[in-house]
Each structure stands twice: as structure tokens, then as C-alpha cells.
Amino acid sequence: MICAKYVQVSVLEKWTELRTAYHVARLGTVSAAADYLGLHRATVNRHIDALEDEIGSKIFIRHARGYALTEVGQDVLRVAQKAEEMIEDLAGRVQGGSAQIEGEIKLSLLAPFAGLLMGAIDVFRRENPQCVVRVDVSEDLARLEYGEAHIALRAGAKPDHPDYVVTHFGDIGFNLYAHDSYVARQGIPDARDGFSGHEFVLPEFPRDRLPLFGSWLKDNIRPEMVALSSRDIGIVGEAICAGLGIGLMGDTEAQRRGSLRPVLPANADWKVTGWLVTHIDLHRTEKVQAMLSCIKAHGVA
Template identity: 55%
Template structure:
């Protein structure tokens, strides 16, 4: 694949831009090539491969399953070549292009400070934040850096670095406490109202701990989105599990249980081995790691 890819790199790079931008017109502008040239490159590539890369439709081009596999190679190669050219030319210190970071929404909030520092040093580099429960596939080029929580990722092509732990506790807003009072002990939790995921949808150790001690809590609001849970707790609707990041700097929320290290969730910085050493990934990692220094 590598030898073929380099022999047909021009055509492959053209197809990559069509896939990334969605239309031939956009790709021709980005490449500085005529539309007919873009179409010819795609036709040549599909003919020689003996398979369709794109499904054509009125609104643009959509990758086939084979096209997705082919273009993930092209994307990585394009980024590696750009990084190599920058290094060879002794760039002026400003990284360009795009860097994509994926993270769960509550943890993504903690990334704003290092991202601001990265952007200050590299104003021509766009940072795309993919805040989602879905684990973006680094091996498919869907993100450059992943900040993940929970068990250590075990993919053989991932570079995984520990990023500490995020603490969790059961919190209440002062408006809730003024209305319902604070629990004096664990048994009192049975008389309080909760904001929480639907039953059996949370794997957090703190929820298992609560269920073991009081049974099924009284639910005021059920939500499977951490952002919704946070907003509901801050609106005083009930007790809910929040992270250290959620409550950082706030004086209007209180932990209602003693801290427990067993509830903390490990965090991991994850990159793909192919792009781990590229300059923009290394610089962003340097800024992110300042959070734990």
C-alpha cells in the first residue's frame, strides 16, 4: 500500500481533499486545480484500484466503505508530509492547519486554558474540539489527541499517557440545601432528591456505592448527558454527581459526602503512533500537560 500510495500520491491527495471538503468545487479551490483535473484524478484512482471511492449525489461526494479505509491513509500521510516540509523549511514557529481534540464534555471544560495558550502561540492553527461520548477512532484520523476517562485504552497503535485522575462527589446547590437541608449522614440520602442517569446507565463507582447503601434513590431528574446533569444540579433540582472540574471556583455548591479516592476516574492522553511525534501534536500535548504540572 505504501509504495502504491506514493506512486499515486497526487491522485490520492486530490481524493482526500474531496472527501474532506465534500465537493469537487471546494477541492479544486483548495488545490488550485481545475474541476476537470480533480474529476480526472478520482477517475484514474478508482479505475486503477478497481473499486469506487465515492458515491456521487446532488449535494456532493460521500465516501464508500473502501474509500474510508483508503482516505484514512491519505490523511495521515498528508499531515506527516506537511510536518516534514515545515521542519525542513525551518518554519517561523507558528503552526498552521487544524488540530482535532476529542474529549468528554465535562473534561473538555478543563482544556480551555491550554488551548488558549496554544492558540496564542499558533494563531493560524484552528483547534477543533469534538466533545462527545463516542470514542473517536484515532487510527482513522478522526482526532489527533483524545482525552479519555476510565479504563486505560489498550489499542496497540495508541500512545497512552497518564493524565492524573478527576475526583467525583455528590454535590448540592445552595438553593437546594436551603430548601431541603443537608443530609446529616448516609442514611439521610434516602430522603433526598437526585439528579442522575437512568438506572443501570452509569458505571461510576460512586453510584454503585450509593445504591448499595440506600437502594434506589428518589429521582427528581433523570438525564444521561453530563452537561444536563450539571445544569440541573446547579439549578437546585437535586443532589447529583459532579467532577472537580464542574465545581472548580464555585462557591454555590457543596459536597454532601466525605471525599473518597475510590470514586475518582483515571484520565488518559491518547495519540496515534503515526502522528504522535508531529510538531502540532507535541506542542498541544505540552500545553495540555501544564494542567497537571
């Protein structure tokens, strides 16, 4: 993999060529990039050749349908993308800060927390209709230094990467919930009798991905009590709300959906701490600050 420090130096020395290569990668063809940049195709090709000569490695693999990035090219273009965003943000501020936020903003989060951000995203979109919000649901923390996300929402231990800006999002409680339709059919669940006669819908995550609840689920829920399981947390949520069984859900999400009853007493041990994570280079950009403001205004209900 190419040295990150060398890539950053190249950004400074070969910005014109890097910007051209970035738009070739983004648009997929030399012709599309040339039209977007207002350049001749031959100029675009010269920029790519000059950049590859400077780096000493191929950035693109050329094929019949266009250009595909090599592994080195992916590293180079991530840096170029971040640099372009910072330059565009600076230009907007120089023009007086009244220009509409455009382009896209990428969020990375864990699926159970998606509902916590929808209100904030709705406000952000109404205030910035020219900016597209892209959400990546992943169990792994996005590499913000490579531009994989502008903002990440993570839970558990506070991320300690030296280039990350980390702020407290809120404490997110969980419980077992049963829908009113399930209670009408099966009665009020009671943990004291071992949930006799009751059914559950559960996520299929490995136990180490559910450190707060995994041991409890293992000790209390027998395999024959599971009516449905899925790796898709959205499916699990829909099954709970359809009355298929009792399931694990965040308190805020359960309140948002309605018609759900908590089964167990509130448990401080079933709370996780949420963190908003940004990269220091993009933290102060206008679009990131605008989204953070919307998120913090909503918080955890």
C-alpha cells in the first residue's frame, strides 16, 4: 500500500492532476470527466499519465467500459476526495457562507441506531435540499481518514484514533419488547416463570457482538423458544412489531414505533454509550457542522 505521507505530499504538488483523476474515478470514463471539467480528453489522459509517473504506480486499470481503480489508486483518490471537499468548503465560506450546501454527506452507523438519526436527517435535508445523505450500515468503524464516511455513530468504548474528533451522543437503553398484538394473543410475558409459553425473535449476531445482552439471552432463551432469527436487524424489528415474538430493541426505537411494551424492568447494565465520530480534517467543514448540529439538536429522545 502506498505511503499515506507521500500521497499527501503528492496532493499538494499535483493537485490539478489529482483532481482530474478523482473525477475520472467518480464518473467512470475519461469523456465524462473531460466534459465535467471542461477539458479535452487528451488533457485528461496527460494528467493521469503525469500522476502515475509521479507516484510510480498505476492508479487505473483501463478496460473497454472505462477506468477501474487499482489498490494504490483507491488510496490516492481517497486523499484527493477529502482535499476537494475541503477546497469546496473553503470556497463556499469565502463567498459569504450563504451558498447552499451541495454534494453528498456520508454517515456510517450500526443498524439498531438508524432510527435515532432519521429526525435529524429529515431536518438537514429540508434545510439543504441539494445535499444527498448516504447512509452505510456497518458493524465496523468506517475509516474516516480514507473518506469512507463524514460522520460515524458508534457505541461502546470511546474511539481513540488520534485524528478523530469524538463527542458524546447519548446513552442508549435496550429492553425486551412485546407488541400489543402479541400480548393480546399470548398474554403478559413474565420472566419469573422462565417465559413459559412465549416466543422470541432475535438477531443472529455472534454473542461477542452483543456483550451487554449475549449472556442473558444465552442463559434465559432456549433454542426452541426462538420463532424467528435474522442477521438483518430491520427484519427483527419488523417481526417484533408484527407480533411474531418478544425481541430486543432500543428504548428510543420502541417509543418511536409505538404499541410496544417493555418486558423487563429498566436495567442500567443494558445501556450503551453512543459516540459521534468525525475526522479532524473535515470536522469543521460546513456540511459536517450542519449535520452535527441537526443530530445534536435531536439527541437521544
